[in-house]
Amino acid sequence: MEQVRTAFRDECARLAKILPGLDAADLDRPTRCAPWTVRDLVAHVSSGAGRLVDMLAAPAPQRAEVDAAGYFGAAKFTPGVDAARIDSARRQARQRPGVPAVAADFARAWRATDEAVAAQPPGRLVRTRHGDAMTLTEFLRTRVVEVGVHGLDLAEALDREPWLTPTAADVVATLLTAGRSVPAGLGWDSLTLIRKTTGRLPHTERERRLVAESGFRWLSFG
Template sequence: MDVVRRAFRDECARLEEILRGLDAADLDRPTPCPPWAVRELLAHVRTGAGRLVDMLAAPPPDRAEVDAAGYFGATKFTPEVDGARIDSARREARELVGVPEVAADFARAWRAADDAVAAQPPGRLVRTRHGDAMTLPEFLRTRVVEVGVHGLDLAVALDRRPWLTPTAADVVAGLLTGGRPVPDGLGWDPLTLIRKATGRVAQTERERTLVEESGFRWLSFGG
């Protein structure tokens, strides 16, 4: 729990820092997550980062049924769920006009979530909006994925170098690989692995061959 919480805090604090340095034009840049512009992707990330506040205010389920890898299943990526996700971010983005509001709103959301996590006893269980019963650390891993991977998308949109923090990179890479080492010969660092495994950067023919020959399988969002 301490490792995952540190990763969440580090990555959110880094994104908060980035947001405070944006200008108004940055919010309307297109992103690699169409049809969202930066402001809409940020609204989505803000909602995801703050989701634990309401979850932890609700009664816990009796037992955990899904881990972080299972959370990213095909039901999260149906056209209906995707459509609702897109529309929700658009509505929330309209409520935040300028950079100061966007930055402050994100800061409030993730810090409130972190405070809520800090107040929980060991072994706390949560139920997600999709109905998944999970342990708190496993769900928090999914929040590190949301903030970290979408941070890569925001870096592309803002024409900046990726700012993924080392603690978040380790958590996301470990989830994608199931904790297993990547095939010999790839030589990927955690950032490269995450970008390749999530389709943010295309694999070369040689890389695809090495992965196929090794029989390596990583977590596939939506698969």
Template sequence: MERERAAFRAECERLGEALRGVDAADLDRPTDCDPWTVRELLAHVRTGAGRLTDMLAAPAPSCAEVDAAGYFGAAKFTPPVDAARIDSGRREARELDGPALVADFDRAWRAALAAVDAQPPGRLVRTRHGDAMALVEFLRTRVVEVGVHGLDLATALDREPWLTPTAAEVVAELLTGGGPVPAELGWDRLTLIRKATGRAQLTDRERAVVDAAGFRWLSFGG
């Protein structure tokens, strides 16, 4: 689990650094995760980064039922679930001002990582959807959450993307099922992640190559 742990830590640190000093006008900017503002999306990321603290305080299930790709199955993110997720982010964003929200994100991910470090090898967890999965698999979903939404925040703030190399590796591997990206696409990892998550449009040619490669695009939620 060392790679996933390192990716989660690096991506959270980079996000926290990027958001220190943002002002109220920046926090109220719209994002491509409609209808969230930067403030609301950050609140959502903070909650997602901290989920493991409570999950690891609960009893471990007896066997794993899904992996990280299964967690992002379309059936999990129904319209009612998605609406509740959006409302939660907006509600939580009203609880803290900008600096306090950034500080609370830092507290949340550090607490989650400390909880991870206290676990034995092979620890299982139960997700908010009720699925049982290996801790390392759920940690992969947290890397996706922080990394991909970090791209959204960078776009909203007119910043260069700060996706860290280790996080990009973890996310790209999940998106391709561990397989190689077809050479004819000419994509680096950042382009793959943008295309596979809908942050950039696929051309007809790219879609045909992707379909032939058998990639399984995932559904994303928190």
């Protein structure tokens, strides 16, 4: 838990420093997560970062049924679920359109989650809005993925170098590879691994061949 919580805090604090420096034109930039603009994507990330507050206020399930890898299953990517996710972020973004409000909403969301997590006993279980019963640690791991990977999308949309923190990169990379070593010969650092395996960078022919020959299986988001 401490490793994952540190990664969540580090990555959220990094993004929280970026947002106040944006301007209105930045918020209107398109992102690779079409049809979202930067404004919409930040609203989505804010919602995801703050989701644990209500989950921890609800009764805990009796046992965990999925881990972080299982959470990112095909059911999260059905057309209906995707449409609801897209519309929710766009509605939230329209309600708080200015840079100060966007930055404040994100800061408030992630800090509320961090405080709520700190108050929980070891082994706390939660139930997600999709009905998944998970340990708190495993769900918080999915929040690191959300903030970290979408942080790459925001950096790209804003024409900035990726700001992914080392602690978050380690958590995300370990989840994507199930803790296994990447195939020999790829030579990827954690940032490259994350960008390649989540579709943020294309694979070269050589990379596809090495992965195929090794039989390596990445975590698939849907």
